[in-house]
Amino acid sequence: MAIYQRVALIGLGLIASSMAHAMRAGGLADEIVGTARSAETRATALEIGICDRVYDTAAEAVQGADLVVLAVPVGAMAAIAAEIAPHLAAGATVTDVGSVKQAVIAAVAPHIPAGVHFIPGHPLAGTEHSGPRSGFASLFQNRWWLLTPAEGTDPAALARLLSLLVAMGANVDVMDAAHHDLVLAVTSHTPHLIAYTMVGVADDLRRVTDSEVIRYSAAGFRDFTRIAASDPTMWRDVFLNNKEATLDILGRFTEELFALQRAIRLGDGEHLHAYFTRTRAIRRGIIEAGQDTAAADFGRSAQVQAGVKPAGVNPAGVNPAGEEH
Amino acid sequence: MAIYQRVALIGLGLIASSMAHAMRAGGLADEIVGTARSAETRATALEIGICDRVYDTAAEAVQGADLVVLAVPVGAMAAIAAEIAPHLAAGATVTDVGSVKQAVIAAVAPHIPAGVHFIPGHPLAGTEHSGPRSGFASLFQNRWWLLTPAEGTDPAALARLLSLLVAMGANVDVMDAAHHDLVLAVTSHTPHLIAYTMVGVADDLRRVTDSEVIRYSAAGFRDFTRIAASDPTMWRDVFLNNKEATLDILGRFTEELFALQRAIRLGDGEHLHAYFTRTRAIRRGIIEAGQDTAAADFGRSAQVQAGVKPAGVNPAGVNPAGEEH
Numbered sequence: 001m002a003i004y005q006r007v008a009l010i011g012l013g014l015i016a017s018s019m020a021h022a023m024r025a026g027g028l029a030d031e032i033v034g035t036a037r038s039a040e041t042r043a044t045a046l047e048i049g050i051c052d053r054v055y056d057t058a059a060e061a062v063q064g065a066d067l068v069v070l071a072v073p074v075g076a077m078a079a080i081a082a083e084i085a086p087h088l089a090a091g092a093t094v095t096d097v098g099s100v101k102q103a104v105i106a107a108v109a110p111h112i113p114a115g116v117h118f119i120p121g122h123p124l125a126g127t128e129h130s131g132p133r134s135g136f137a138s139l140f141q142n143r144w145w146l147l148t149p150a151e152g153t154d155p156a157a158l159a160r161l162l163s164l165l166v167a168m169g170a171n172v173d174v175m176d177a178a179h180h181d182l183v184l185a186v187t188s189h190t191p192h193l194i195a196y197t198m199v200g201v202a203d204d205l206r207r208v209t210d211s212e213v214i215r216y217s218a219a220g221f222r223d224f225t226r227i228a229a230s231d232p233t234m235w236r237d238v239f240l241n242n243k244e245a246t247l248d249i250l251g252r253f254t255e256e257l258f259a260l261q262r263a264i265r266l267g268d269g270e271h272l273h274a275y276f277t278r279t280r281a282i283r284r285g286i287i288e289a290g291q292d293t294a295a296a297d298f299g300r301s302a303q304v305q306a307g308v309k310p311a312g313v314n315p316a317g318v319n320p321a322g323e324e325h
Numbered sequence: 326m327a328i329y330q331r332v333a334l335i336g337l338g339l340i341a342s343s344m345a346h347a348m349r350a351g352g353l354a355d356e357i358v359g360t361a362r363s364a365e366t367r368a369t370a371l372e373i374g375i376c377d378r379v380y381d382t383a384a385e386a387v388q389g390a391d392l393v394v395l396a397v398p399v400g401a402m403a404a405i406a407a408e409i410a411p412h413l414a415a416g417a418t419v420t421d422v423g424s425v426k427q428a429v430i431a432a433v434a435p436h437i438p439a440g441v442h443f444i445p446g447h448p449l450a451g452t453e454h455s456g457p458r459s460g461f462a463s464l465f466q467n468r469w470w471l472l473t474p475a476e477g478t479d480p481a482a483l484a485r486l487l488s489l490l491v492a493m494g495a496n497v498d499v500m501d502a503a504h505h506d507l508v509l510a511v512t513s514h515t516p517h518l519i520a521y522t523m524v525g526v527a528d529d530l531r532r533v534t535d536s537e538v539i540r541y542s543a544a545g546f547r548d549f550t551r552i553a554a555s556d557p558t559m560w561r562d563v564f565l566n567n568k569e570a571t572l573d574i575l576g577r578f579t580e581e582l583f584a585l586q587r588a589i590r591l592g593d594g595e596h597l598h599a600y601f602t603r604t605r606a607i608r609r610g611i612i613e614a615g616q617d618t619a620a621a622d623f624g625r626s627a628q629v630q631a632g633v634k635p636a637g638v639n640p641a642g643v644n645p646a647g648e649e650h
Contacts, residue, residue, distance in 0.1 A: 075594075124541055128608070144541055183537050186527050187546040193589075194519055197582045199604040201574065202511050212508050214610045216449055216469055221512040223548045229608035232601035239589045239597055249526065250586055254579065257522045261575055264518075264564045269400075272564055276557035279524040283453070283554035285539045
């Protein structure tokens with residue numbers, strides 16, 4: 001049964017196209033319309049059927065929609081909100097999928113007219129790919145979708161959005177926007193910055209070592225490149241818009257890194273061993289929390305480990321992956 | 326056809342047990358014997374059949390073996406080499422699987438008697454698990470195995486070891502030990518230290534945020550915990566024994582990290598975007614080099630993406646994994 005009559009997707013990248021697939025699969029929207037800045041993306045969206053209709057502008061796309069999803073980089077939210085505001089239907093819900101919440105709220109909320117419900121959101125789901133062809137219906141299965149509604153948000157509008165997210169397979173949590181930004185700085189934003197940095201360092205050195213760095217890049221480095229392959233515009237906007245929390249966590253990170261660096265320099269094996277033992281235990285907590293499996297992996301699929309050759313199409317061939325020691 | 330008559334595995338962890346499985350599967354050794362420091366590990370090795378016989382000491386285990394594999398942490402190599410030296414068979418080959426090569430050569434080579442061939446090696450393969458039960462036959466399939474033989478190494482002994490590694494599925498490269506240690510500092514050792522650090526930072530904060538860090542740890546952070554779950558003793562020894570190269574690369578890393586941190590503080594979006602675009606391209610090089618696949622993954626198996634439910638046993642259940650944004 002459809003939860004919304006007309007859903008307007010503003011931006012047609014990985015998240016929006018996955019939502020479209022998931023809504024189609026579950027019959028959750030009578031109609032899905034959309035817009036994207038690039039004509040090519042709009043044409044692709046029609047071609048692969050994730051939108052029933054596409055519009056050249058966000059102002060046109062939102063008209064008559066009872067759910068509007070802002071799925072553009074965080075830095076583009078303010079302009080989109082200003083553009084769509086006069087065209088939003090009374091009683092509609094506007095949500096977003098931005099990775100930062102305080103900055104999005106500051107950019108969008110002032111534009112939302114009375115009678116329209118703005119409920120900021122953030123699905124903790126994705127891959128390192130982007131664009132309308134990268135989406136798939138199961139992206140949100142068993143992933144968290146965080147909502148950071150303002151106090152006084154209409155309970156019926158919130159419940160309706162929540163039922164859509166749950167129907168797409170997500171686990172939903174509601175939290176304060178500032179708290180969201182701190183938690184994400186730890187679990188996502190700072191790790192991404194660090195991965196980008198390590199890959200950049202290796203790239204400098206690669207020029208010296210004639211591509212050996214790439215050749216011998218089993219995990220850890222390979223896992224870093226995967227993280228560091230994510231969309232540059234999205235991540236630029238994340239760091240510019242979650243500046244304080246990211247700088248805070250980065251400060252803690254460099255402090256701890258310097259302590260480990262000093263232990264290496266001084267040959268303090270006890271310090272290193274105790275630290276590595278502590279971090280190992282954290283892994284268990286994550287497995288218990290159901291956000292990963294205990295299967296030996298490092299990018300290796302469960303089937304490869306079990307000795308069964310993976311089926312399916314794979315552009316680059318499936319390689320059992322290993323961690324170098 | 327067996328390549329060695331009797332292989333002695335000194336240490337029975339992930340690498341040694343995987344070698345045993347791979348040698349059994351290919352009929353590459355007539356007999357596999359082994360030893361480990363712990364009686365429990367020795368009993369497990371017999372129970373699961375990775376060794377035909379186990380011995381209480383390395384000195385006993387190597388007697389009559391034509392291949393001896395030192396598969397203990399790098400810090401334990403010198404004592405083992407001193408212990409086994411008087412008991413090595415004439416014409417035998419001794420190899421190791423340590424992640425650092427110069428330090429292992431310095432620890433082991435002086436003990437090796439004339440007429441015994443010492444050929445240092447390093448398989449770039451592994452998982453975050455350890456112990457005799459963690460091994461599996463396909464661990465080395467399409468992974469690199471680096472050898473760093475001294476000049477003047479007997480070509481026939483080298484060719485024989487090489488044929489074993491290739492028969493276990495590995496790609497073999499021969500390189501200088503110092504060069505090996507630099508390349509690995511970039512592709513493996515420094516990334517591991519950084520992952521350990523980030524997980525440690527999150528753990529500090531976890532106490533404040535009541536396990537949310539774990540709860541919302543889709544990748545990036547989840548990938549870091551996987552790396553940081555590796556064996557603490559092994560990694561302590563890696564850092565203590567590849568000190569110079571690791572400190573060199575760490576120095577470059579912090580320089581670049583500070584530059585990015587400054588760009589965030591100053592709101593320099595162009596710098597961030599250019600940097601992230603450059604690192605994204607490196608990912609392509611790795612896919613082209615065949616060390617990973619282009620399939621959207623973040624720990625997600627290819628089958629899950631394709632919408633096929635993964636078969637197989639999985640202690641914690643299979644969760645499609647996602648990257649938080």
